[in-house]
Amino acid sequence: MDGNAGHPSEVRVDLLRQLAELAMGDEVFREAALDDLDGTLERYGYVLNPEELALVHRFRASLADAGIDLDIVRRYSEQQLNRLLG
DSSP states (O other), rough: OSSSSOOOOOOHHHHHHHHHHHHOOHHHHHHHHHHHHHHHHTTTTTTHHHHHHHHHHHHHHHHHTTTHHHHHTTOHHHHHHHHHHH
């Protein structure tokens, strides 16, 4: 337990940005995450709190709903990615 019982956990934006960069740059991670996102996060050492995990799932669903493939996203400039993630 994190000692914040009853209080929402803090969302670590830097961690989520790092995770997004991994997803865009690592094809093996990306393919594994398509089949088993939660298991892949765990295997790669990401321990997300419930709020962060919900954001990751929503972000992935939003990309899929918009028809955006992370291979295409990888072509964006760093500034464009920061706007997307920020």
